[in-house]
Amino acid sequence: MTGFTNLGPHAAFIVAAYAAALAVIISLIAWVLADHAAQRRLLADLEARGVSRRSDKEAA
Amino acid sequence: MALIDLANPTRFLSATARVLPWLAIATAIAFAVGLYLVWSAPDDYQQGATVKIMFIHVPNAWLAMAVWAVMSIASIGTLVWRHPLADVAAKAAVPLGAAFTFLALLTGSLWGRPMWGTYWVWDARLTSVLVLFLMYLGVLALSRTVDDPSRAGRAAAILTLVGAINLPIIKFSVDWWNTLHQPASVFRASGPAIDPSILTPLLVMALAFMLLFVTLHLAAMRNEILRRRVRTMWLMQAHAAS
């Protein structure tokens, strides 16, 4: 069991690789969540202004 | 509920809303298990601890190709079967696939520096993945430049399918191109037979990344559906105002 205590002479590269992966994954998750919030906000805004979609009207 | 019912965007939204939290939890668990296995994996007798980079590099390389395959199937769905959500699926997958390809290139480069002494070498595999990355960027640019979503979807579908044909051609031709000029350094692929103590973490990490893609993909598809609703409502509002 080596763990993270002894990563050998090239530890910097290993850490950099995992850090990059973490950064990319977090960015993707953040993008998806932020996009969702933005679209929800725009939809709520439009609905507040009284615009509605055809299917919403049919369902109501 | 048959699969065809999911073609209705509203039903798709409600179905994925239920499934998404579970997928997210499954992804987190898979990564937790995977990282534990990576942590406890032994060092490779040739490469030492840097073999741990492989546990990120290889799953992302696999996903880079797999996501293009998903996009290709979705593109066939758009062009041939006219499935309503096919172009949504395709468009949502592109940034994810590009990100995984980028990670594969970056981690591969970080693995290459200590192993071969150089960040980059123009060998067949690296070059064809770089070309794949450029094609992802091309589809990304195309699908966001055309305003109308369905026209953009059809254009992107054509480009994706052409790219799918092009990928084996590139791989084949770059193999041939590279053997005409002997490469400067001898590149040895990931060791001899893969021992279970290395194989298991690899497969678990691959599963984790795959679950991550499925989760993010469904979430991105939901966002795209909402985005199109916003656009429709904007257009209706503008039409009503005029």
Place this chain on the structure above:
Amino acid sequence: MTAFLALLQRDTRLAIRIGGGALMGVLFFLIVVTLVPFAVGPDLAQLRRIGPAILWVGALLASLLTLDRLLAADHEDGSLDLLLMGTTPLELVVLTKAAAHWITSCLPLVIATPLLGLFLNLEPLAIGAVALTLLAGTPALTCIGLIGAALSVALRRGGLLLPLLVLPLTVPVLIFGVAASNAAIAGPTSFGAPFMILCALSLGSLVLGPFAAAAALRHGLE
């Protein structure tokens, strides 16, 4: 001053959008640099020798790509006529547009140079030299390109004519840019001499470009 900033902000915002010049320029740069090893072969030693030249040609072509839209887009929707009729001096207007072009199209190229230098197996010193010469030389590319854009703005197929007009004029910039980079890497000659000339070309074109472009616009759009 506010007119200058307003125009700068507008042009920058337009270029940063997905279909705009900033992203496309960098991607084109990346593609060109990727293409060269396909043609020349993957021998890293050879790529290292011609690396600065590849980067300079790539940057030159990439900055050329977006020059077309610099004035033509405004001409199409009529805002160029508004700018011509306004109170701000036309020379300042075109200089502002050149500044926006440099910030959004050329500066990303300079920033992308280290990454592409890695692809071409350049050492850090070489990468630094190329990036510095690009930083100093791209204003010249923008301002010379401005002249070509102004000359071809009113033409229907002006976009095709533009490279033909601009490229010969940019040859001195290319020569001194590559000379300075190579001198920094392996030179008996000093880096300073060609670099100074490169800076002089940039400063000169910063003055000449707007005046020539403004004159070309006035005559071309009468």
